[in-house]
Amino acid sequence: MTSFGFSLLGNDGGARRGRLTTAHGSVETPTFMAVGTAGTVKGLTPEMVARTGTSIVLGNTYHLMLRPGAERVARLGGLHRFMQWPGPILTDSGGYQVMSLAGLRKLSEAGVEFRSHLDGSRHMLSPERSTEIQHLLDATITMAFDECTPFPATEEVAEQSMALSMRWAERSRAAFVPRPGYGQFGIVQGSVYPELRSRSVAALTAIGFEGYAVGGLAVGEPQEEMFRILEHTTPQLPTDRPRYLMGVGKPGDLVGAVARGIDMFDCVIPTRSGRTGQAFTRQGPLNIRNARYAEDTRPLDPDCQCPVCAGGFSRAYLHHLVKAEEMLGPMLLTWHNLSYYQDLMAAMRSAIDAGAFSAFQARFAADQSRGIDP
Amino acid sequence: MTSFGFSLLGNDGGARRGRLTTAHGSVETPTFMAVGTAGTVKGLTPEMVARTGTSIVLGNTYHLMLRPGAERVARLGGLHRFMQWPGPILTDSGGYQVMSLAGLRKLSEAGVEFRSHLDGSRHMLSPERSTEIQHLLDATITMAFDECTPFPATEEVAEQSMALSMRWAERSRAAFVPRPGYGQFGIVQGSVYPELRSRSVAALTAIGFEGYAVGGLAVGEPQEEMFRILEHTTPQLPTDRPRYLMGVGKPGDLVGAVARGIDMFDCVIPTRSGRTGQAFTRQGPLNIRNARYAEDTRPLDPDCQCPVCAGGFSRAYLHHLVKAEEMLGPMLLTWHNLSYYQDLMAAMRSAIDAGAFSAFQARFAADQSRGIDP
Numbered sequence: 001m002t003s004f005g006f007s008l009l010g011n012d013g014g015a016r017r018g019r020l021t022t023a024h025g026s027v028e029t030p031t032f033m034a035v036g037t038a039g040t041v042k043g044l045t046p047e048m049v050a051r052t053g054t055s056i057v058l059g060n061t062y063h064l065m066l067r068p069g070a071e072r073v074a075r076l077g078g079l080h081r082f083m084q085w086p087g088p089i090l091t092d093s094g095g096y097q098v099m100s101l102a103g104l105r106k107l108s109e110a111g112v113e114f115r116s117h118l119d120g121s122r123h124m125l126s127p128e129r130s131t132e133i134q135h136l137l138d139a140t141i142t143m144a145f146d147e148c149t150p151f152p153a154t155e156e157v158a159e160q161s162m163a164l165s166m167r168w169a170e171r172s173r174a175a176f177v178p179r180p181g182y183g184q185f186g187i188v189q190g191s192v193y194p195e196l197r198s199r200s201v202a203a204l205t206a207i208g209f210e211g212y213a214v215g216g217l218a219v220g221e222p223q224e225e226m227f228r229i230l231e232h233t234t235p236q237l238p239t240d241r242p243r244y245l246m247g248v249g250k251p252g253d254l255v256g257a258v259a260r261g262i263d264m265f266d267c268v269i270p271t272r273s274g275r276t277g278q279a280f281t282r283q284g285p286l287n288i289r290n291a292r293y294a295e296d297t298r299p300l301d302p303d304c305q306c307p308v309c310a311g312g313f314s315r316a317y318l319h320h321l322v323k324a325e326e327m328l329g330p331m332l333l334t335w336h337n338l339s340y341y342q343d344l345m346a347a348m349r350s351a352i353d354a355g356a357f358s359a360f361q362a363r364f365a366a367d368q369s370r371g372i373d374p
Numbered sequence: 375m376t377s378f379g380f381s382l383l384g385n386d387g388g389a390r391r392g393r394l395t396t397a398h399g400s401v402e403t404p405t406f407m408a409v410g411t412a413g414t415v416k417g418l419t420p421e422m423v424a425r426t427g428t429s430i431v432l433g434n435t436y437h438l439m440l441r442p443g444a445e446r447v448a449r450l451g452g453l454h455r456f457m458q459w460p461g462p463i464l465t466d467s468g469g470y471q472v473m474s475l476a477g478l479r480k481l482s483e484a485g486v487e488f489r490s491h492l493d494g495s496r497h498m499l500s501p502e503r504s505t506e507i508q509h510l511l512d513a514t515i516t517m518a519f520d521e522c523t524p525f526p527a528t529e530e531v532a533e534q535s536m537a538l539s540m541r542w543a544e545r546s547r548a549a550f551v552p553r554p555g556y557g558q559f560g561i562v563q564g565s566v567y568p569e570l571r572s573r574s575v576a577a578l579t580a581i582g583f584e585g586y587a588v589g590g591l592a593v594g595e596p597q598e599e600m601f602r603i604l605e606h607t608t609p610q611l612p613t614d615r616p617r618y619l620m621g622v623g624k625p626g627d628l629v630g631a632v633a634r635g636i637d638m639f640d641c642v643i644p645t646r647s648g649r650t651g652q653a654f655t656r657q658g659p660l661n662i663r664n665a666r667y668a669e670d671t672r673p674l675d676p677d678c679q680c681p682v683c684a685g686g687f688s689r690a691y692l693h694h695l696v697k698a699e700e701m702l703g704p705m706l707l708t709w710h711n712l713s714y715y716q717d718l719m720a721a722m723r724s725a726i727d728a729g730a731f732s733a734f735q736a737r738f739a740a741d742q743s744r745g746i747d748p
Binding site: 040042043044045047067068072075076077081082084294297311312313314316317320321326328330331332 | 412413414416417441446449451456668669671685686687691694695697700701702705706
């Protein structure tokens, strides 16, 4: 059996090149995880996902526990078999989603009681139940159950929230059933307060996890604030464990976070944007609904080799599909966007390998500010 | 340049094996054309369409003239390039759709005035304009503009309607610009009246087309009535031209119509059913929304080798996707259904080649009546 592990292959300044080894295959880092909320990356077959260069996907505990249900997924052979994604899967803890259910949830030391957004039925998520659900789903990487501290929060509120998350991290670790090739990540909290972030890192590393996530960012704070917290936090994390920045982000966020020592990301932006008509390109984003694209025969991004751009689909065609509300519009835009994200990650990995990450950053920023030709 | 042609390769009773040769490639017949209404087979990339075994797709003049517009498609290089389908494309004449716009259209000898269902704008379709639009779209096969006679219709109404369609067929032929590898089909009308069908065939063959369609069927009449009209009509059509039964049908309709000398079909059933949760199988249809499939680990059709069934997607997973309203549900069901239809066509072609079409028909009927195992 493969044991779960992370090899730091090299670094260029703060940027790290690594390899994650799991029961379901290995992952070159820095990596971007495609979000597959309810057991599917929306609008793509697993084969299409794989063709973007994605090697690990994320599943949502909250959505899957409600439908189709964790015990059902377990009876069906686990999430990999269920959704036909044989590669690694990371599941979140459900904490973030249930905290977002304003008015429908009740927080206590034990965990969170909440009502389903689907049918109003009552449920409970706790460190123990969240960890059990992720086990039932057969997650390659299980996340500790935590409270995502709201933003903004006073230092007092942030301190109490972080302390609760650390007690929950201990209970999550105790509930985790170790298996070869599987791992569990703790989540650093502490909002924008460096002292709290340091205490959170100390608490988690004392428990000991296979990886560490930075949580509670990308919740509305400015990008500089996020970068400042990363610069404070990542140097305190063990170098031999992967670091995952949760819910981030836009292309520029990824580049800046890699420069600050992050190895893993997940975000709905490339997939959700694809469903609303936004495409990412090497010259910045474009909205394909814009009438200027109605007779534009160019691909979304002339420098892109993805199946959409290299496949000959023009901006004019994508404009038509989106205006006509044809399913193929979101499918192709999502496919391109996810490919764009994975190309960006691959370019960063190459730049780190070549010791040229600073030059990459400068070129990336210049390209993005060029803007799309009319 | 390839010239447009049809070779009759053989027959088995009334069933015919043929090959259509066009500027955009050849098509083995009997064939099923996937419906790509607005420049896309809903929910499938062109590559996915090709993997079902589809070799010719259908586009709708009515939808495309309104959005994105025929002149625009022409400026963008034609429909093949626009939708990235390099193979043959047949376009309908728009007649059927505009006749369906009850209250929004006005019929005269000249043609049909109508208002767009999208924005209420006024348009005119005539034999000349329909033929011009199909030329602008770069249709491999252009259909004559006709009136699809309503059902039921008295013999007097059916006679007037057919006579109008025959005058329009002459005008359509006069407006058609011949190009090597491109063809135009006339459409036999006459409702359920054999004498009218015979007069329609005589009128069309006197004009002379590259192929002949049987229209005005599958409009609500019983299957026996449709078969009776086919038995009367197809023997009068020239054997060296392809015969296309428009808008048909369910699997059993296809088998019965091939037995009666039809070479080409189109129908929204496999694609539309895929979007509503119905799957076709060798044991008959199933509705994946049914709770009995929630933990059914079998593929939709255990005897199917399509990318969905052979790809390991279970009924349980498809049930989940459809219940959760995930795009991937309709995508996979459509992919399977279109594959099922193309497998059925391929099986019929093999049976005709082997001189075993009667045995095939008997086995098909027995299989379909077996029903899906609970």
